[in-house]
Amino acid sequence: xxxxxxxxxxxxxxxxxxxxxxxxxxxxxxxxxxxxxxxxxxxxxxxxxxxxxxxxxxxxxxxxxxxxxxxxxxxxxxxxxxxxxxxxxxxxxxxxxxxxxxxxxxxxxxxxxxxxxxxxxxxxxxxxxxxxxxxxxxxxxx
Amino acid sequence: xxxxxxxxxxxxxxxxxxxxxxxxxxxxxxxxxxxxxxxxxxxxxxxxxxxxxxxxxxxxxxxxxxxxxxxxxxxxxxxxxxxxxxxxxxxxxxxxxxxxxxxxxxxxxxxxxxxxxx
Numbered sequence: 001x002x003x004x005x006x007x008x009x010x011x012x013x014x015x016x017x018x019x020x021x022x023x024x025x026x027x028x029x030x031x032x033x034x035x036x037x038x039x040x041x042x043x044x045x046x047x048x049x050x051x052x053x054x055x056x057x058x059x060x061x062x063x064x065x066x067x068x069x070x071x072x073x074x075x076x077x078x079x080x081x082x083x084x085x086x087x088x089x090x091x092x093x094x095x096x097x098x099x100x101x102x103x104x105x106x107x108x109x110x111x112x113x114x115x116x117x118x119x120x121x122x123x124x125x126x127x128x129x130x131x132x133x134x135x136x137x138x139x140x141x142x
Numbered sequence: 143x144x145x146x147x148x149x150x151x152x153x154x155x156x157x158x159x160x161x162x163x164x165x166x167x168x169x170x171x172x173x174x175x176x177x178x179x180x181x182x183x184x185x186x187x188x189x190x191x192x193x194x195x196x197x198x199x200x201x202x203x204x205x206x207x208x209x210x211x212x213x214x215x216x217x218x219x220x221x222x223x224x225x226x227x228x229x230x231x232x233x234x235x236x237x238x239x240x241x242x243x244x245x246x247x248x249x250x251x252x253x254x255x256x257x258x259x260x
Contacts, residue, residue, distance in 0.1 A: 060200055064193055086203065093204035097211025104149065 006066050013058035018130050020052025021088065024095040025123040028102055041103040048096055056092055059085070076142040084129045084136070091122055091129075151244065153209045157202075158240050161223075164202040165233025167195040172230045202227060215243070 027044035063085070072078045098119070135141075175187035203224070210220045223239060226232035 056204075060197060064196065068189075068193070086200065089200050090203050090207045093207030094211045097208035097213075100149075100208070101212045101214075 003066065003069065006062055006069075010059060010062040010066060013055045013062060014133075017052060017055040017059050017092075018088075018126065020048060020055060021092055021095060021126050022123060024048055024052065024092070024099055025119055025126065028095055028098045028119055038103060041099060045096070045099055045103055048099070052092070053096075056089060060089075075140070077136045077140045080142075081133055081136045084133045088126065088129050088133075091126055095119075095122060150209075150213050153205075153212055154240060154244050157205050157209045158237060160198070160202045160205045161227065161233055161236050161240065164195075164198050164227055165231070165236070167191065167198050168227075168233070169230050171195050199227070213243075219243075 023044055027041050067073055067078055171188070171191045175191045178184045179188045206220065206223055209215070219239065223236050226236040226239070
């Protein structure tokens with residue numbers, strides 16, 4: 001596949017993944033007046049399974065293929081970017097686990113007192129990491 | 143009661159499977175592929191196993207965080223499991239920890255991985 005097509009597919013998958021992560025963090029919120037309904041949470045979980053998770057796999061697969069083709073593995077910016085993407089992947093796991101817990105009718109009651117501060121922190125971290133990744137790829141500072 | 147614990151046990155079981163794969167690919171990479179590259183002048187094994195181990199490690203990290211968030215594990219346990227996954231044969235310690243977690247979840251005394259002969 002042409003490198004430009006690979007890059008386009010990688011960027012598209014990354015956008016889909018980050019959008020799905022923010023959707024997961026919004027759907028995991030509660031309890032409050034604006035708490036998402038159980039149906040909405042189930043929909044987001046289904047979306048995560050069929051769209052967000054495959055997008056993450058595509059990001060990793062296409063990204064590693066591009067890096068191997070371009071011999072970027074010795075570059076410092078790529079190592080920093082890999083660390084950021086690893087952190088985003090960990091955040092993906094955390095958010096989907098939280099949402100699964102919240103969406104489960106049996107176990108949602110014992111998480112009523114979970115603070116939402118950690119979710120806000122995760123959402124902000126997702127945005128900051130996305131900016132850091134964009135800067136590392138475009139500027140390639142080291 | 144059984145239906146209450148079933149989803150979490152299924153998650154832990156999946157985590158143990160991914161942890162096994164992660165440990166196995168790390169051992170193969172460290173003790174087969176890397177020596178072949180440096181002493182056998184055969185870099186192909188590292189270039190094949192390296193990305194495979196990398197992807198399995200990502201799968202392990204995602205599954206670990208998902209399980210920890212769903213089962214409400216302490217951050218200390220997560221850090222310990224990540225640390226053990228970075229070391230060759232560290233997955234044996236990780237597996238023991240997971241086994242204890244499953245035991246604790248079932249409300250039973252956790253079985254140790256190794257028993258000293260009496």
